[in-house]
Amino acid sequence: MSNTVSAPRKILVTSALPYANGSIHLGHLLEYIQTDIWVRFQKSIGNECHYVCADDAHGTAIMLRAEQEGITSEALIERVSREHQDDFATFGVAFDNYHSTHSEENREFSELIYTRLRDKGHIATRDIEQMYDPVKGLFLADRFIKGTCPKCQAPDQYGDNCEACSATYTPTDLIDPVSALSGVTPEIRSSTHYFFKLPDFADFLQGWVRDGHVQTQIANKLQEWFESGLNEWDISRDAPYFGFEIPDAPGKYFYVWLDAPIGYMASFKNLCDRTGIDFDTYWKKDSEAELYHFIGKDIVYFHALFWPAILHGADFRTPTAVNCHGFVTVNGAKMSKSRGTFIKASTYAEQLNPEYLRYYFAAKLTSRVDDLDLNLEDFAARVNADLVGKVVNIASRCAGFVKKLGDGKLSAHCTEPELVARFIAAGDSIAEDFEAREFGRAVRKIMELADEANLYIAEKEPWVLAKQAGREQEVLDICSV
Numbered sequence: 402m403s404n405t406v407s408a409p410r411k412i413l414v415t416s417a418l419p420y421a422n423g424s425i426h427l428g429h430l431l432e433y434i435q436t437d438i439w440v441r442f443q444k445s446i447g448n449e450c451h452y453v454c455a456d457d458a459h460g461t462a463i464m465l466r467a468e469q470e471g472i473t474s475e476a477l478i479e480r481v482s483r484e485h486q487d488d489f490a491t492f493g494v495a496f497d498n499y500h501s502t503h504s505e506e507n508r509e510f511s512e513l514i515y516t517r518l519r520d521k522g523h524i525a526t527r528d529i530e531q532m533y534d535p536v537k538g539l540f541l542a543d544r545f546i547k548g549t550c551p552k553c554q555a556p557d558q559y560g561d562n563c564e565a566c567s568a569t570y571t572p573t574d575l576i577d578p579v580s581a582l583s584g585v586t587p588e589i590r591s592s593t594h595y596f597f598k599l600p601d602f603a604d605f606l607q608g609w610v611r612d613g614h615v616q617t618q619i620a621n622k623l624q625e626w627f628e629s630g631l632n633e634w635d636i637s638r639d640a641p642y643f644g645f646e647i648p649d650a651p652g653k654y655f656y657v658w659l660d661a662p663i664g665y666m667a668s669f670k671n672l673c674d675r676t677g678i679d680f681d682t683y684w685k686k687d688s689e690a691e692l693y694h695f696i697g698k699d700i701v702y703f704h705a706l707f708w709p710a711i712l713h714g715a716d717f718r719t720p721t722a723v724n725c726h727g728f729v730t731v732n733g734a735k736m737s738k739s740r741g742t743f744i745k746a747s748t749y750a751e752q753l754n755p756e757y758l759r760y761y762f763a764a765k766l767t768s769r770v771d772d773l774d775l776n777l778e779d780f781a782a783r784v785n786a787d788l789v790g791k792v793v794n795i796a797s798r799c800a801g802f803v804k805k806l807g808d809g810k811l812s813a814h815c816t817e818p819e820l821v822a823r824f825i826a827a828g829d830s831i832a833e834d835f836e837a838r839e840f841g842r843a844v845r846k847i848m849e850l851a852d853e854a855n856l857y858i859a860e861k862e863p864w865v866l867a868k869q870a871g872r873e874q875e876v877l878d879i880c881s882v
Contacts, residue, residue: 410448414451416432417695418457418664419456420463421463424746424747425747427731427744429746430762434493435695440452453497453665454496455500459655459657460642461643488747491747498672502664506670507660510667510670514712518714522598523714526596528591532573532588536583541582543559545580546580546581547575549575550568550570550576595636595653596633596634597633597659599632599706600631600632605713614719616724616769619770631706634707636656637653644656665694669684684718687718688718691721692719693721693722693723696725697727701725724768731776763844768839787851802863803877816878817882858879863879
């Protein structure tokens with residue numbers, strides 16, 4: 402822990418909202434464990450740090466799954482939320498508030514942001530043509546359309562890209578398209594949609610990115626998008642849809658990616674209302690508080706372009722930083738159900754201690770966007786060598802003597818003040834690594850100290866001294882160091 406004393410910082414931290422349509426798996430946990438470690442560090446050095454999250458609870462996929470199960474969408478998201486929160490608690494992820502995007506707070510903020518953007522001229526409408534399922538009575542998202550790839554003729558491909566040849570296309574390009582929901586041939590129908598005019602914010606966003614709010618790797622990717630030109634973003638969906646209806650557009654609903662990040666604000670507002678924290682201190686346009694989003698690299702487009710533009714346009718503050726991480730691979734390959742490496746959080750917890758995974762992720766995490774490989778042999782070796790062979794070994798060598806000779810209390814006298822002072826001084830360097838999200842480097846330094854502590858104990862041999870009459874205090878002094 403750092404020894405430097407400074408005025409407490411006001412910090413609000415979020416992780417991406419898990420979708421309320423499936424279970425938490427190890428790929429998800431990387432982000433929540435990374436965020437939780439950083440939040441715990443901030444709290445440990447005295448900063449006022451709040452960690453909020455919520456279930457992302459809207460969209461067609463949730464509506465259809467609830468229909469398939471014969472329950473309401475509300476019942477589905479409530480059940481999934483309980484499952485998610487149980488998994489997070491099992492892995493020691495300590496949110497200050499966990500909410501849902503299907504909440505009154507989120508409805509109010511979504512409507513407020515939309516109307517502010519609309520009144521400033523940042524919302525456009527135009528008619529678009531989409532695939533429509535006449536049996537299900539709804540417009541189809543790309544994932545709900547299948548057909549033959551127009552490039553390689555591979556059958557049973559989705560409406561936006563081919564898994565066989567990696568080609569991208571529009572659903573209307575598919576050969577013999579069918580609805581994945583009903584199996585019928587979809588019709589092409591026209592509908593009025595609402596768009597956020599992202600190009601209005603191109604100059605602001607380029608300046609925001611240049612100011613260092615994202616990692617260099619992400620800034621380089623964003624520059625490619627700037628150079629190719631930003632497009633208006635479709636923020637509406639047609640009924641039937643599980644979500645919030647757009648205030649001035651009956652039968653039109655906010656697209657899930659519009660109200661999902663606003664869920665960060667909603668969850669924090671829920672916390673504020675319960676605890677008396679001042680919401681505006683953290684979200685007003687000129688806020689001096691810090692706002693950090695931890696996300697995966699696959700959703701950077703939404704968080705580093707749309708989200709800061711929407712906030713800026715609606716007169717709210719923008720993020721201090723968007724911290725992106727890579728994907729989790731298992732033994733060098735993508736997680737796969739067929740290979741048995743697509744591991745749910747609950748499945749892992751049934752077999753292994755969640756603390757082992759927290760340690761392994763911490764030992765390999767950096768501030769970069771690189772993927773993190775969960776090598777199962779390396780996982781076992783690190784847990785056994787570091788946690789058991791080093792950290793637990795210190796306790797196993799000393800705890801018994803402290804309990805027996807000191808009645809569970811450390812010695813009042815420090816016999817190695819210089820050694821202890823050097824260990825304490827190392828806290829500043831380790832704290833800098835935690836602050837910079839260089840957890841792997843911090844863990845290496847901690848393990849080097851553990852090695853030195855074990856060497857000290859081995860040289861002093863308290864177990865030998867304990868057999869010699871009259872040396873009880875010396876043993877307690879050694880084990881207390």
